[in-house]
Amino acid sequence: MGCLKYPRVRLYWENATAVNIIIENMSRDRFFTLRRNFHLIDNTEIPKNNTDKFIKVRPLYDAINKKCNSLPVERRLSVDEQMVPYKGHLQMKQYVKGKPCPWGIKAFLLCGESGMVYNILLYQGATTELDTTNQIYSVGTIRTNRFADPPLLTDKQLTKMGRGSGQMDTVRRWDKKLKMYVNIERPEIITAYNTSMGGVDKVDQLISYYRTFIRSKKWTLRMTKRSATFPNGTCGNLIKVGQNVPIKRRGRPRADTGDNEVSTIPKVRKVDSSQPTDDVRKDKFDHFPEFDTKGHTSRCKNPGCNTHQDLFLFCF
Numbered sequence: 001m002g003c004l005k006y007p008r009v010r011l012y013w014e015n016a017t018a019v020n021i022i023i024e025n026m027s028r029d030r031f032f033t034l035r036r037n038f039h040l041i042d043n044t045e046i047p048k049n050n051t052d053k054f055i056k057v058r059p060l061y062d063a064i065n066k067k068c069n070s071l072p073v074e075r076r077l078s079v080d081e082q083m084v085p086y087k088g089h090l091q092m093k094q095y096v097k098g099k100p101c102p103w104g105i106k107a108f109l110l111c112g113e114s115g116m117v118y119n120i121l122l123y124q125g126a127t128t129e130l131d132t133t134n135q136i137y138s139v140g141t142i143r144t145n146r147f148a149d150p151p152l153l154t155d156k157q158l159t160k161m162g163r164g165s166g167q168m169d170t171v172r173r174w175d176k177k178l179k180m181y182v183n184i185e186r187p188e189i190i191t192a193y194n195t196s197m198g199g200v201d202k203v204d205q206l207i208s209y210y211r212t213f214i215r216s217k218k219w220t221l222r223m224t225k226r227s228a229t230f231p232n233g234t235c236g237n238l239i240k241v242g243q244n245v246p247i248k249r250r251g252r253p254r255a256d257t258g259d260n261e262v263s264t265i266p267k268v269r270k271v272d273s274s275q276p277t278d279d280v281r282k283d284k285f286d287h288f289p290e291f292d293t294k295g296h297t298s299r300c301k302n303p304g305c306n307t308h309q310d311l312f313l314f315c316f
Contacts, residue, residue, distance in 0.1 A: 084107065
């Protein structure tokens with residue numbers, strides 16, 4: 001269903017638009033019955049003092065995190081938020097301005113530079129459970145003006161301390177004041193940040209290729225469908241590990257590569273009609289314009305001229 005995207009789920013079982021691999025394995029009524037009664041846990045066993053708002057999908061995401069944690073971790077990682085679209089009534093629903101789907105369930109992903117997912121943290125507000133193995137009990141921005149005597153270094157002390165160093169490179173940027181391109185120096189950390197920060201964005205891109213468009217009011221089904229799309233990008237990245245995948249360039253093939261062997265069919269050049277001789281052109285006898293249905297201007301027939309004729313008879 002993620003590869004063949006129909007606007008309605010019932011179209012996968014219709015006579016005119018049926019998909020054989022689906023109708024041969026499951027009937028339409030059985031599919032809707034399973035979807036209507038789908039549960040990951042027994043709701044009667046949820047404790048009364050439960051604070052985990054994602055307890056209904058927690059076993060599924062714990063299993064995903066267990067598999068993701070066993071993968072070899074890349075050197076450069078990035079953490080960013082991801083939205084699961086949902087507009088129903090839900091306590092964990094968040095609004096993030098600027099996202100393609102601003103309303104939904106928010107999750108934080110730890111990804112590598114290639115888009116490999118290593119950990120998923122479902123955000124539920126102040127009651128989000130944190131791993132206290134490293135004695136980290138809270139996450140947030142520290143405001144020094146709200147502490148009586150914060151055990152932090154001041155800005156003046158930080159400026160006197162040593163910092164990291166790196167090589168500078170030169171890039172072109174548009175100067176709005178001068179109205180021209182200027183060369184500026186860019187630190188190495190900015191280059192590393194720009195090349196490594198888009199891991200979560202690559203995951204979103206891979207998910208969009210095979211997203212299953214099945215609308216449902218149950219948020220558990222939305223989270224289950226999203227969890228099923230994570231292996232698409234992860235498996236694709238695992239296949240590429242240790243392999244030199246050729247990058248197909250856009251445009252014409254270069255002469256110094258083997259790309260020019262793909263197509264060896266010579267391009268047929270259009271030959272214009274020949275120009276009349278000077279005796280016929282200057283005999284002053286019945287030279288009327290010719291009408292055609294080409295819909296575009298013709299090329300000038302004077303030798304050495306490559307322009308098009310932009311003069312039309314009806315304009316005079």
